[in-house]
Amino acid sequence: MKTYENTGSKDTRSGFGAGLTELGKTNPNVVALCADLTGSLKMDEFKANHPERFFQVGIAEANMIGLAAGMTIGGKIPFTGTFANFSTGRVYDQIRQSVAYSGKNVKICASHAGITLGEDGATHQILEDLGLMKMLPGMTVINTCDFNQTKAATKAIAAHNGPVYLRFGRPKVANFTPENQTFEIGKAVHLQEGTDVSIIATGHLVWEALEAAKRLHEKGITTDVINIHTIKPLDEAAIINSAKKTGCIVTAEEHNFLGGLGESVARTLAQHHPTPQEFVATQDTFGESGTPAELMEKYGLNAKSIVEKAEKVIARK
Amino acid sequence: MSSTQQLQDFVTQVRRDILRQVHAVNSGHPGGSLGCAEFFSVLFQEVLNASTDFDMDGKEEDLFFLSNGHISPVYYSVLARSGYFPVQELNTFRKLDSRLQGHPTTHEGLPGVRIASGSLGQGMSVAIGAALTKKLNGDQHLVYSLHGDGELQEGQNWEAIMYAGSHGVDNLIATVDYNKKQIDGATDDVLPLGSLRKKFEAFDWDVIDVKEGNNLEAIRNAFKEAKAKTGNKKPIVILMHTEMGNGVDFMMNTHAWHGKAPNDEQLESALAQNPETLGDY
Numbered sequence A: 001m002k003t004y005e006n007t008g009s010k011d012t013r014s015g016f017g018a019g020l021t022e023l024g025k026t027n028p029n030v031v032a033l034c035a036d037l038t039g040s041l042k043m044d045e046f047k048a049n050h051p052e053r054f055f056q057v058g059i060a061e062a063n064m065i066g067l068a069a070g071m072t073i074g075g076k077i078p079f080t081g082t083f084a085n086f087s088t089g090r091v092y093d094q095i096r097q098s099v100a101y102s103g104k105n106v107k108i109c110a111s112h113a114g115i116t117l118g119e120d121g122a123t124h125q126i127l128e129d130l131g132l133m134k135m136l137p138g139m140t141v142i143n144t145c146d147f148n149q150t151k152a153a154t155k156a157i158a159a160h161n162g163p164v165y166l167r168f169g170r171p172k173v174a175n176f177t178p179e180n181q182t183f184e185i186g187k188a189v190h191l192q193e194g195t196d197v198s199i200i201a202t203g204h205l206v207w208e209a210l211e212a213a214k215r216l217h218e219k220g221i222t223t224d225v226i227n228i229h230t231i232k233p234l235d236e237a238a239i240i241n242s243a244k245k246t247g248c249i250v251t252a253e254e255h256n257f258l259g260g261l262g263e264s265v266a267r268t269l270a271q272h273h274p275t276p277q278e279f280v281a282t283q284d285t286f287g288e289s290g291t292p293a294e295l296m297e298k299y300g301l302n303a304k305s306i307v308e309k310a311e312k313v314i315a316r317k
Numbered sequence B: 001m002s003s004t005q006q007l008q009d010f011v012t013q014v015r016r017d018i019l020r021q022v023h024a025v026n027s028g029h030p031g032g033s034l035g036c037a038e039f040f041s042v043l044f045q046e047v048l049n050a051s052t053d054f055d056m057d058g059k060e061e062d063l064f065f066l067s068n069g070h071i072s073p074v075y076y077s078v079l080a081r082s083g084y085f086p087v088q089e090l091n092t093f094r095k096l097d098s099r100l101q102g103h104p105t106t107h108e109g110l111p112g113v114r115i116a117s118g119s120l121g122q123g124m125s126v127a128i129g130a131a132l133t134k135k136l137n138g139d140q141h142l143v144y145s146l147h148g149d150g151e152l153q154e155g156q157n158w159e160a161i162m163y164a165g166s167h168g169v170d171n172l173i174a175t176v177d178y179n180k181k182q183i184d185g186a187t188d189d190v191l192p193l194g195s196l197r198k199k200f201e202a203f204d205w206d207v208i209d210v211k212e213g214n215n216l217e218a219i220r221n222a223f224k225e226a227k228a229k230t231g232n233k234k235p236i237v238i239l240m241h242t243e244m245g246n247g248v249d250f251m252m253n254t255h256a257w258h259g260k261a262p263n264d265e266q267l268e269s270a271l272a273q274n275p276e277t278l279g280d281y
Ligand SMILES: Cc1ncc(C[n+]2csc(CCOP(=O)(O)OP(=O)(O)O)c2C)c(N)n1
Pocket: A035, A036, A037, A059, A086, A090, B031, B032, B033, B068, B070, B071, B118, B119, B120, B121, B147, B148, B149, B150, B151, B152, B177, B179, B181, B182, B183, B244, B258
């Protein structure tokens, strides 16, 4: 079993900030827009370094998406920054028509995704954004798992031509992927090799999946752990190969089980290699106020619940 | 409530409640809450003609909608101390399984709340909708609402403002918490609002300016004036000039306390400036 070391917990949004700062220096076409959440999105450094390429739009997300779409015309690469809820649900039709349908090179960067936003509560905790974004034709959808991966993804999406939704979060989580990794859009990362069960995880649930694999190992169960950072386009081959090897799957995500990674995996398997699957995800509910850890426990989004679902799905083989 | 001293005591206790709520969970929004303590106290203690025996439909009573939901601490304190729910419940603010969510919600059934808010810019439309229903029902009571000034940057407000002005929704008294601050700084630096008076007037609203939005007498007078203007084919807006963080010296003249809780030491200093009047929860 491979061991992964937490090199110091950090928030994924800071990975975004660090990536954007680097991009500011290396790519003069990168521009950034923010809707009154500069500090929360960790865009301060980019703003300080390149005031002429930073656009404070005020609390007006719909306008921000439209401005970004317009700025692509003439060659800029706009990165918009606000919370995940206001990056998606709030501006869905602006994204649909002016960005996705129009094929514009806008990078929609969304922090405070999911339930780990914590105390602010359900109005701010979107658990539907992956579904909303993956349904848009041509949209690339990425949900990163730690600081290093988020930083690498931020840089990679600037080099990719087309609309992207990049989802990350607020809490400090284990930082364990390589510091100077190359981020390949659409390519799954194989974290553990095993033959009894596959855990396919995205975002904050990836570290929990590794933790679950350790606990399963102690029970004599070997686990294939795959990090799907790109929900769309999905690395179908990686999923099918793992399913063939283990014969059962647990998907894990900080999202509603309707519309998320789990459903994309289920569709892939139904089509190519029908396999028993269990879902670690929220069960069609809104979130609520609480600390991130309390909420992950209450809504069954942690290593403990991955282990339970793994044992359940193994029994279904 | 009649005497100004009594109401002032109420306001001071509300300020304590705000500070203690956000301190207990190290999160939440004291700045805007403190700045609106007088507004909420006058509204719920003297102006609203509403039953604390809460009914969602609110027929034959005045309604209030909070659009800038992040200032929930002041809303919760005033609702509790006006009798909508036990004051002790303020202890549960932002905690797991609470009815006092970070932003107000109907989902958990908190008495006094008729719509979720938190995602900014939606409350004006809802308040206008409720005002239209009052008219359809032949209900003479009024609809009140509160909005942040930064919040007015959201375009939906202006769709709503245009609708209400052009349809003469004259049973609505909207108030703007005109503190000239928002998360990233002064509204003038983030996205200047220009003349709100001229903007509302251009949309056919009646505009009332309250220069001292943290003065009880000034707010009382503004509500009197506003009520007198209802029924004249125009919606009414009160531009209430407040001080974010009002009542706590180190929280004033800055946007820094928009969404930050005081630490133990800061709490002590803030509470010393607002001595207990009606009893802490
Ligand atoms: C649609 C939306 N965008 C962004 C936010 C994040 N946010 C919460 S409060 C706030 C600033 C609000 O400014 P203002 O209305 O002036 O309130 P104040 O800071 O004065 O309390 C922002 C940007 C939000 N809650 N909703």
